[in-house]
Structure formats: structure tokens, C-alpha cells
């Protein structure tokens with residue numbers, strides 16, 4: 001299903017992977033996810049806001065299939081161009097998950113640096129819950145609360161990071177169990193340092 005939404009990443013997609021701090025951050029996120037969540041080759045997961053595939057490419061060797069969901073045509077095209085480097089089955093779907101539905105179920109959902117682009121976090125968590133098989137896992141990473149300086153251009157931001165306690169409570173309200181949140185690391189930019197967290201839990 002195609003979306004009419006503006007492609008905020010149109011000009012960024014081609015060079016997205018060239019920023020080393022970004023690649024390092026997502027690599028740290030992937031490494032912590034792989035420590036905290038048990039995956040196997042007979043599982044299928046969704047990556048919400050998959051972008052150019054920085055996160056899913058690290059998870060791919062440990063999983064059977066990944067469904068990459070992203071609203072951005074240009075980010076999806078960049079991911080498509082890397083398809084032969086992704087070490088599992090891969091579906092790439094252009095979709096605005098905050099508005100549209102994907103009627104599929106997964107054994108897990110991963111996401112990095114995307115949830116701050118969605119206005120209604122609880123509605124998103126409710127949707128995630130409905131898209132998981134029983135026992136299915138979430139591993140969701142994003143910024144801690146920041147002063148708005150992290151993004152120096154408009155990429156469709158609704159939250160300047162999240163308060164961890166509120167984020168945990170929203171996940172619990174959506175029904176997730178065993179919810180835990182921890183620090184992944186820091187994204188260092190010339191004008192600030194931005195902590196990043198990972199929330200894990202299961203249905």
C-alpha cells in the first residue's frame with residue numbers, strides 16, 4: 001500500500017549510511033538486542049521504520065525472515081539496493097504504520113530511532129501488540145528526552161526523545177510483559193551527546 005505522506009528522507013537516503021556515528025549507534029543497538037532477545041532461524045520479525053536496513057542487516061543472520069516496514073520510498077529503495085547483502089528472507093513494504101495496517105503476525109518486532117516520528121506512541125504499541133504471536137518479543141530503541149537539538153532538519157519529528165518511565169508505562173498499558181529498559185550508549189554530535197535506550201518485552 002502506498003502512502004501520500006511527504007518523504008522526509010528523500011534527500012538523506014542515498015548517503016544515510018555514510019555517517020559513522022549513526023552506523024555505530026545502530027550497531028550498538030543491534031548488539032544489545034542480540035544479547036537480550038533470543039531469535040532463531042524459524043522466526044519472522046518486523047523492523048518498524050527500517051530505513052536503509054542498518055539494524056535489520058545485523059539481525060538478519062539470526063532470523064528466518066524480516067519484514068521491513070518504512071513509509072519512505074527513497075529509504076526503501078536504498079534497502080532494496082542492498083538486498084543481496086541481507087542474510088535472511090526479506091520483504092520490503094512501503095507503509096505508514098501509524099495510519100495503515102499490515103495484517104500479518106510476527107514472532108518479534110524491532111525498531112531503532114523511529115518511534116519519535118510517530119505521534120501516538122500508545123496507539124503504535126497497541127498495534128505492535130496485535131501484530132505479535134503469543135510470546136512474541138519487542139526490542140525498541142530510541143532517544144532519551146532531549147532539548148530538540150538532535151535533529152538539525154525536519155524529518156517529521158513528534159517527540160524530542162522519550163522519558164523512560166513513560167515509555168515503559170505505555171508498553172505495559174499496551175499489554176506487554178517483562179518490560180525492561182536500559183542504556184544502549186550515546187550518540188555524539190558536535191553540539192551534544194544524546195543517550196539512547198532499548199526497551200524489551202514480550203506479549
Ligand SMILES: C[S@@+](CC[C@H](N)C(=O)[O-])C[C@H]1O[C@@H](n2cnc3c(N)ncnc32)[C@H](O)[C@@H]1O
Nearest residue numbers: 049050051054070071072096097098112114117
Ligand atoms: C531515523 S530513521 C531510522 C532508520 C533505521 N531504523 C536506522 O536506525 O537506521 C526513521 C525511519 O522511520 C521511517 N518512518 C517514520 N515514520 C514512519 C511511519 N509512520 N511508518 C513507517 N515508517 C516510518 C522513516 O521513513 C525513516 O526511514
